[in-house]
Amino acid sequence: MNIKSRRYSKKRIRVLLAKAGLDGHDRGIKIIAMALRDAGMEVIYLGLRQTPEEIVNAALEEDVDVIGISLLSGAHNQIFPKLLKLMKASGLKDRLLIGGGIIPKQDIERLKKKGVAEVFTPGTNTEEIIRFIKKAVNR
Secondary structure (H helix, E strand, O other), X not given: OOHHHHXXXXXXXXXXXXXXXXXXXXXXXXXXXHHHHHOOOEEEEOOOOEOHHHHHHHHHHHOOOEEEEEEOOOOHHHHHHHHHXXXXXXXXXXXXXXXXXXXXXXXXXXXXHHOOOEEEOOOOOHHHHHHHHHHHHOO
């Protein structure tokens, strides 16, 4: 089921969240998970130290609309491109990939050019993230 057919069936937006790589700080992503859940979305949180392969496999199994990755480790230029490649190979290229964490502005622009829909940095209001997801999924 793709995003469009999910919208017409009026199902809740399904969001998979994960901490990729060796990053061990998960307070921010847990706050995001609660905010998305409170906004009516279904949230699947994979937890810490997930590989790109584990994330994409879970996204396939859970039939999610959005994959959200939190990175504070500095590995964003390696992990996001790998995720995009795996998503494309797995037939998930129509799913939304978003990120968050400490990512330099110049890297955010490069990641967006490669296919990451949006990157939210620390301090972003959760309402902004919710609005972005709803608008992008319903597009």
